[in-house]
Amino acid sequence: xxxxxxxxxxxxxxxxxxxxRLAGIxxxxxxxxxxxxxxxxxxTFESNAQLTPTWVGLVFSGRASALFAVLAGIGLAxxxxxxxxxxxxxxxxxxxxxxxxxLVIGAVGLTVGGLExxxxxxxxxxxxxxLCVLPFLGLDVKHLLVLAxxxxxxxxxxxxxxxxxxxSAEPPLQLGHNPVWxxxxxxAVLLGDLFLTGYYPVxxxxxxxxxxxxxxxxxxxxxxxxVLLLAVGAAVAVLAKWFSVxxxxxxxxxxxxxxxxxxxxxxxxxxxxxxxxxVDQTGSAWWLASSAPHSGTTLDLLHTSGVAAAVVGVFLxxxxxxxxxxxxxxxxxxxxxxxxxxxxxxxxxxxxxLSGQPLPSGWTVxxxxxxxxxxxxxxxxxxxxxxxRGPLEWxxxxxxxxxxxxxxxxx
Numbered sequence: 001x002x003x004x005x006x007x008x009x010x011x012x013x014x015x016x017x018x019x020x021r022l023a024g025i026x027x028x029x030x031x032x033x034x035x036x037x038x039x040x041x042x043x044t045f046e047s048n049a050q051l052t053p054t055w056v057g058l059v060f061s062g063r064a065s066a067l068f069a070v071l072a073g074i075g076l077a078x079x080x081x082x083x084x085x086x087x088x089x090x091x092x093x094x095x096x097x098x099x100x101x102x103l104v105i106g107a108v109g110l111t112v113g114g115l116e117x118x119x120x121x122x123x124x125x126x127x128x129x130x131l132c133v134l135p136f137l138g139l140d141v142k143h144l145l146v147l148a149x150x151x152x153x154x155x156x157x158x159x160x161x162x163x164x165x166x167x168s169a170e171p172p173l174q175l176g177h178n179p180v181w182x183x184x185x186x187x188a189v190l191l192g193d194l195f196l197t198g199y200y201p202v203x204x205x206x207x208x209x210x211x212x213x214x215x216x217x218x219x220x221x222x223x224x225x226x227v228l229l230l231a232v233g234a235a236v237a238v239l240a241k242w243f244s245v246x247x248x249x250x251x252x253x254x255x256x257x258x259x260x261x262x263x264x265x266x267x268x269x270x271x272x273x274x275x276x277x278x279v280d281q282t283g284s285a286w287w288l289a290s291s292a293p294h295s296g297t298t299l300d301l302l303h304t305s306g307v308a309a310a311v312v313g314v315f316l317x318x319x320x321x322x323x324x325x326x327x328x329x330x331x332x333x334x335x336x337x338x339x340x341x342x343x344x345x346x347x348x349x350x351x352x353x354l355s356g357q358p359l360p361s362g363w364t365v366x367x368x369x370x371x372x373x374x375x376x377x378x379x380x381x382x383x384x385x386x387x388x389r390g391p392l393e394w395x396x397x398x399x400x401x402x403x404x405x406x407x408x409x410x411x
Contacts, residue, residue: 022078022220024319027330028312029071029337030380034373035064037347040119041369044274051267057274062293065122065200066208066304067311068340072126073133073212074312080137083217087138095134097403101396102130105341108392112345113178115352120199120277123344124179128194128202133209141217148210152305155204156288156297159196164282166192173197199277204296211305215312226316233309240302244291248272253286260284335380339390343376 044057080086080094109123136147166173173192175183183190195203218225248254258268260283271279277294281287291299315330322329336343350372359368383390389397 022316022319023328023330023334024226024315024317025071025074025078025220025312026334026337026384027319028067028315029340030333030335030377031311031315031337032064032068032071033336033340033343033376035060036068036122036344037372038369039064040347040351041365041372043365045270049265049267051270053270053274061274062300063304063307067308068122069126069129069205069208070212070215070305070308070312072129073209073214074216075212076130076133076137076209077213077216083141083219085138085140085217091138093404095137097400098130098134098137100399100403102127104392104396104399105130108341108345110179110181110184112348113180115178115348117348117352117355119178119348119351121178121348122200123341125194125198125200125202125205129205129209132202132206133213136210136213139213141214144210144214144217148207148214151210152207152298152301155207156301159201159203159296160281160285160288163196166197167282199294201296204301207301208305208308211309215309220316223320226313226320229309229313230317231313233306233311233313235306237303237306237310240299240306241291244289244299244303247286247289251289253289256286257284260286331384332377332381335382335384336376337380338384339380339393341392341396342390343380345392347372347376 038056039060042056043054044061046052046054076098077085079098080091085091086094106124106127109121109125109127113121113124136144139147169192171189173189174197175189175193179190179194195201215229218229220226254268254272258264258266261268272290272292274292275294276290276292281295287295288297289299290297291303293300293304318330354368359365
């Protein structure tokens with residue numbers, strides 16, 4: 001027996017353990033933020049004719065943003081019942097809250113889209129992904145895995161067939177810039193860009209949200225699931241990349257694509273390693289054999305989803321180890337991960353202020369990145385220690401609460 005309102009020692013310990021282990025989710029989100037920032041600040045190619053990939057391009061390009069999207073799905077699963085998805089009125093209330101949260105994120109995205117910055121901003125696509133995944137929030141892990149498997153197999157082929165038609169329309173259904181408020185006046189172009197022709201095509205990227213939802217429906221606090229995520233995720237990532245290399249190099253896929261480009265000097269090999277965004281992937285079905293970052297192919301989605309699952313597994317294991325040690329060593333990283341919307345927006349503003357301007361005397365590109373990273377980790381750690389929400393996180397939380405509000409019935 002324990003006093004009323006006081007948790008039993010075993011229950012309190014279990015709650016602390018659960019919180020610490022799942023703090024690994026926020027820490028992984030913090031890593032995703034720092035990875036995305038790295039691709040924004042550092043060059044992903046060397047400035048030579050061959051466009052030799054840099055280490056930042058090889059490590060983070062495509063993987064950091066995919067991790068960010070998978071973690072969005074995990075977060076939605078954790079907020080809608082974890083292993084037991086919500087149903088009935090509670091599910092509809094959660095959907096309303098998520099929809100309002102998405103509208104806030106979309107509004108922020110449309111606002112910062114007007115910044116003069118050479119960065120593909122993910123926020124509007126992110127908001128649309130939240131809206132598109134609403135019908136699937138009530139599914140259990142088995143149905144989510146089947147749906148994700150079907151989506152990753154079918155969506156890239158459908159997109160490959162539809163994209164040329166959208167790009168040949170008059171005007172082409174592609175923005176060529178980050179979405180802004182003015183683009184609402186041309187909804188066909190905006191929707192075409194968001195779903196199929198833009199940098200983060202929602203149609204294929206739904207895979208990441210579905211994978212994240214499935215992961216979030218697992219028993220993440222158990223000892224076995226993080227190890228399973230690490231093992232299966234790493235295996236899928238390696239096999240997807242290996243199979244793509246076989247098709248591209250051993251079966252002649254890259255030679256076919258190089259010939260279709262009609263330019264023997266085109267640095268296709270480097271682009272396949274780092275980033276195919278902006279490359280006209282039409283005219284040859286061999287594009288579907290690529291696992292290049294931001295190609296949106298089946299093998300790209302499998303590889304990046306596998307990497308994301310493995311990273312989540314690693315951070316869940318780290319959370320368990322940190323809990324056993326009694327030291328919250330993940331505090332700065334999980335603090336950053338709990339404030340990604342605020343920090344991402346602030347990062348865009350900083351980069352916009354530096355765009356087209358010479359760096360201050362004594363500053364380097366490395367200094368610009370590490371100064372921002374240090375500030376984010378320090379401020380995030382402080383907010384996490386104090387239990388505070390970030391300013392934009394406070395707004396999205398308020399919107400979510402408003403959406404879930406249900407007035408009491410008069411009896």
